[in-house]
Amino acid sequence: xxxxxxxxxxxxxxxxxxxxxxxxxxxxxxxxxxxxxxxxxxxxxxxxxxxxxxxxxxxxxxxxxxxxxxxxxxxxxxxxxxxxxxxxxxxxxxxxxxxxxxxxxxxxxxxxxxxxxxxxxxxxxxxxxxxxxxxxxxxxxxxxxxxxxxxxxxxxxxxxxxxxxxxxxxxxxxxxxxxxxxxxxxxxxxxxxxxxxxxxxxxxxxxxxxxxxxxxxxxxxxxxxxxxxxxxxxxxxxxxxxxxxxxxxxxxxxxxxxxxxxxxxxxxxxxxxxxxxxxxxxxxxxxxxxxxxxxxxxxxxxxxxxxxxxxxxxxxxxxxxxxxxxxxxxxxxxxxxxxxxxxxxxxxxxxxxxxxxxxxxxxxxxxxxxxxxxxxxxxxxxxxxxxxxxxxxxxxxxxxxxxxxxxxxxxxxxxxxxxxxxxxxxxxxxxxxxxxxxxxxxxxxxxxxxxxxxxxxxxxxxxxxxxxxxxxxxxxxxxxxxxxxxxxxxxxxxxxxxxxxxxxxxxxxxxxxxxxxxxxxxxxxxxxxxxxxxx
Amino acid sequence: xxxxxxxxxxxxxxxxxxxxxxxxxxxxxxxxxxxxxxxxxxxxxxxxxxxxxxxxxxxxxxxxxxxxxxxxxxxxxxxxxxxxxxxxxxxxxxxxxxxxxxxxxxxxxxxxxxxxxxxxxxxxxxxxxxxxxxxxxxxxxxxxxxxxxxxxxxxxxxxxxxxxxxxxxxxxxxxxxxxxxxxxxxxxxxxxxxxxxxxxxxxxxxxxxxxxxxxxxxxxxxxxxxxxxxxxxxxxxxxxxxxxxxxxxxxxxxxxxxxxxxxxxxxxxxxxxxxxxxxxxxxxxxxxxxxxxxxxxxxxxxxxxxxxxxxxxxxxxxxxxxxxxxxxxxxxxxxxxxxxxxxxxxxxxxxxxxxxxxxxxxxxxxxxxxxxxxxxxxxxxxxxxxxxxxxxxxxxxxxxxxx
Numbered sequence: 001x002x003x004x005x006x007x008x009x010x011x012x013x014x015x016x017x018x019x020x021x022x023x024x025x026x027x028x029x030x031x032x033x034x035x036x037x038x039x040x041x042x043x044x045x046x047x048x049x050x051x052x053x054x055x056x057x058x059x060x061x062x063x064x065x066x067x068x069x070x071x072x073x074x075x076x077x078x079x080x081x082x083x084x085x086x087x088x089x090x091x092x093x094x095x096x097x098x099x100x101x102x103x104x105x106x107x108x109x110x111x112x113x114x115x116x117x118x119x120x121x122x123x124x125x126x127x128x129x130x131x132x133x134x135x136x137x138x139x140x141x142x143x144x145x146x147x148x149x150x151x152x153x154x155x156x157x158x159x160x161x162x163x164x165x166x167x168x169x170x171x172x173x174x175x176x177x178x179x180x181x182x183x184x185x186x187x188x189x190x191x192x193x194x195x196x197x198x199x200x201x202x203x204x205x206x207x208x209x210x211x212x213x214x215x216x217x218x219x220x221x222x223x224x225x226x227x228x229x230x231x232x233x234x235x236x237x238x239x240x241x242x243x244x245x246x247x248x249x250x251x252x253x254x255x256x257x258x259x260x261x262x263x264x265x266x267x268x269x270x271x272x273x274x275x276x277x278x279x280x281x282x283x284x285x286x287x288x289x290x291x292x293x294x295x296x297x298x299x300x301x302x303x304x305x306x307x308x309x310x311x312x313x314x315x316x317x318x319x320x321x322x323x324x325x326x327x328x329x330x331x332x333x334x335x336x337x338x339x340x341x342x343x344x345x346x347x348x349x350x351x352x353x354x355x356x357x358x359x360x361x362x363x364x365x366x367x368x369x370x371x372x373x374x375x376x377x378x379x380x381x382x383x384x385x386x387x388x389x390x391x392x393x394x395x396x397x398x399x400x401x402x403x404x405x406x407x408x409x410x411x412x413x414x415x416x417x418x419x420x421x422x423x424x425x426x427x428x429x430x431x432x433x434x435x436x437x438x439x440x441x442x443x444x445x446x447x448x449x450x451x452x453x454x455x456x457x458x459x460x461x462x463x464x465x466x467x468x469x470x471x472x473x474x475x476x477x478x479x480x481x482x483x484x485x486x487x488x489x490x491x492x493x494x495x496x497x498x499x500x501x502x503x504x505x506x507x508x509x510x511x512x513x514x515x516x517x518x519x520x521x522x523x524x525x526x527x528x529x530x531x532x533x534x535x
Numbered sequence: 536x537x538x539x540x541x542x543x544x545x546x547x548x549x550x551x552x553x554x555x556x557x558x559x560x561x562x563x564x565x566x567x568x569x570x571x572x573x574x575x576x577x578x579x580x581x582x583x584x585x586x587x588x589x590x591x592x593x594x595x596x597x598x599x600x601x602x603x604x605x606x607x608x609x610x611x612x613x614x615x616x617x618x619x620x621x622x623x624x625x626x627x628x629x630x631x632x633x634x635x636x637x638x639x640x641x642x643x644x645x646x647x648x649x650x651x652x653x654x655x656x657x658x659x660x661x662x663x664x665x666x667x668x669x670x671x672x673x674x675x676x677x678x679x680x681x682x683x684x685x686x687x688x689x690x691x692x693x694x695x696x697x698x699x700x701x702x703x704x705x706x707x708x709x710x711x712x713x714x715x716x717x718x719x720x721x722x723x724x725x726x727x728x729x730x731x732x733x734x735x736x737x738x739x740x741x742x743x744x745x746x747x748x749x750x751x752x753x754x755x756x757x758x759x760x761x762x763x764x765x766x767x768x769x770x771x772x773x774x775x776x777x778x779x780x781x782x783x784x785x786x787x788x789x790x791x792x793x794x795x796x797x798x799x800x801x802x803x804x805x806x807x808x809x810x811x812x813x814x815x816x817x818x819x820x821x822x823x824x825x826x827x828x829x830x831x832x833x834x835x836x837x838x839x840x841x842x843x844x845x846x847x848x849x850x851x852x853x854x855x856x857x858x859x860x861x862x863x864x865x866x867x868x869x870x871x872x873x874x875x876x877x878x879x880x881x882x883x884x885x886x887x888x889x890x891x892x893x894x895x896x897x898x899x900x901x902x903x904x905x906x907x908x909x910x911x912x913x914x915x916x917x918x919x920x921x922x923x924x925x926x927x928x929x930x931x932x933x934x935x936x937x938x
Contacts, residue, residue, distance in 0.1 A: 031931075034931070038927065038928055038930075039928065041927070042924045042927050045924065045927075046860060046924055049861045050861065050864050053864065053865055054869065057869045058873065
């Protein structure tokens, strides 16, 4: 006990009893006022700064958040001029096939800007109106997922994709799509949502897009859409494909650190979308289309494959399509659309990227569609329904038919008369190729009196069969590609049945057709291919 | 220490500074305040005058006693067992009209130690009056030592503490007090740590400038010449028209601070009992807060005369507790609400500082149960911070707050 802990009954200075009533009244009111004053003082001391704190915090964090709640006005009165009739007709009759890959167009922003990645609203509206007028379908993530599972796209189907999540997507593109009854996919940089106002869309705008049913929101990194330093000198490289230089440690990050950084960013982009109430993204788009460089390549691909069903690449300038090599890494190729393209050029590219059906392909009627092995256009010389190949003496040459439009052919029969031989050992061989550029590419080369079947491209080819033939000016070669095998006949006689192995990733083997030719000396006859049909 | 430094370094990234300069600045100031006092304390190496070992002034111990039947005998026996020349030493105990057996216990002790001077109270008057009453019986003592009725003083403590008075500028010296009953409860253990830091660090830091702001009532020594001019004012000190009852020690120190050097004697040691249960503890803390509030108003008027570092630390020690409720509000409400993250840094920082205190305590005292004491920091944050507004509200109330 003691002073420290108990209460001495200190006698208060004499008070109450002897005082007159008036003073009693006063002695009650004054302390009451003091009490009220003290209460106000303490209340103020506690509450006023607390309110100030709360206000300034909600101002500060609100300024970060206000954007995410804001929904900007949409521009709904963008008028597209009537689609040019010839373009409508060309698009309406563009090739299409069940043996197809996805036709995917990449956009970034719509609006009024000098950036090549920002389309004028009228241009975008014209493109979309043209698609509608030509009877094309726009497809979303679900159809891409279905396609990955083996279900073909409907005829004349295109996926419209927007990268980054720029405001113009909401402001201009969404009303235009709505007006045409179309849909699209937006790849969102989740960490940038609502930032750099008014550049990026807000979560609220994304939510409205999702609710409209027109949009699929997919991942485009969390904050990985940036360049990172790659060395002490300040050189920079894309976030996803570069080993970041760590100035504090004076070194580049280790492979583990790299994998960690990239994986957590991509996982976070998924988490962010889910946390904001969107369906879990299953598709991904590589920023800058940067997907593989030096030793980070396969790691990045593995990370992306572990988190997403497929990842988008980007091809600028020319028509492009997905190949079996892309699909082995679960990559899908897209065609970039830029502001400087004319509607006609855009239509051309779309048509050039449209899959041909084997039965409708009539290769010799499209000599301009043929290309060199590196895919650069190289028209075929067709004379009197026959293709004339003219390698220099001692050289081998080959021509591919419309590689962009035939890459994913998996089931077809090609046959042709290969020839213009003079006599055995005249030094000329003429070849027919199926599954062009696939690892299991098949080439049947014939001479006047012999044939040879090889598998694979130039680098790792393997001879499957060879044999003698009766001497003829030409030989009729048929390659029938089925899902699990290919049958090879020469002059009506089956010479080989090749078992086809499923390709890595489950796609393929697949590929179009090509012709090859070889002349060993000046006197060798000119190789000629005639009666080429595909069905 | 390393943990603490990492926490500080992380918390003070440049980004933080740009985003909230106020809070970043605050955390720097707090760090300077907390660690600065350790530095100042480390610098405090009292240099005693050469004649201090032979300096033997007359000393009187005054023990005010009220309802302390359980502890008073031990307290007095400790005083009477002190090693000091008998002709220069006197122990006075003043009973404040205790309602229990305190006086009987005192008489028992007196039978065994006839030299004990007992002053029985006629009427209950309060601690200050009793202390002043005791002083009247030893007018010849050069040095007056006040010891609480539940404090045990070590037998070499008087020899140690009087040495500081060899410097004629020294008016008062605060002895070191440890907690007697630390083993009794977690609360008592926490106080043991708090006491140790308060004395060994905070008072050392203040003593470096001869400006200890509170000579603990548990065990402190005063120069009679410094006390006699002001004792009347001290006894009759009033607040809002009512006599000041508690806070006698801080108040008395305040009367001396302007003209005298006030030191801390880490080597003169006593033990004291602290509240073991929460209600008593909270009431004690409330009284301390109130007397701190009252006396701070007075002390603030003289502290600016002290060396700048002392003044800086002193005014900081006044200002920070007032900010504390807002800081806690910010860390535990504002940040979690707006940032949607738990207050990891704040609690981590508190834990780091608590650990730092704990390790320092462990290093100096070798107390194996040191870790139990470190909960004090959390305890302080959650509970004690909010006592200050209540203390302001009830500041006029001079009751001891038991009933």
